[in-house]
Amino acid sequence: MMTKAECTCGWSAYSEDRPNARWRARQHRSTIAVSTADLMSLVMLISEHVIPLSLFPALRNLDDAVRTAGNLPAVEVSTADLYPILRQANRPWIYRELPYIPRLIAAVEASDRWNPIGMTDSVKGYCEFLASSHGLEMAEWTRRVTPTLAP
Structure with missing residues (x-):
């Protein structure tokens, strides 16, 4: 009745059928290059706010990517980690004056135009x-x- 996509990193997601589970697994494995400065600003901002516990692994992965990037202008991160953090950050009244959030959202949505970030509120x-x-x-x-x- 249900299928489950799994990864060796511990990620898993239930789907209604096998093609959807495969699509979710491909999305989980996909990566995107984003500005290191933008990502570092996002990680610092989100780490200062109350977020759901389910987002902590994604935030930790993004933080690790920023720390290992050093002085590189761009860093390669998993869209599976970046997507839920950006969804949490895309709140109209809290972050509307921060230019790096729209840039990161545009980068993620350009890589997958069928799955927009949207707002949580x-x-x-x-x-x-x-x-x-x-x-x-x-x-x-x-x-x-x-x-x-x-x-």
């Missing part, structure tokens, strides 16, 4: 953040920013 969460940053409740903020149509 909803538009509603962003609107609630904006309302609270202005000291307003969500209903009051919505009332103030919603345009009214003249009769």
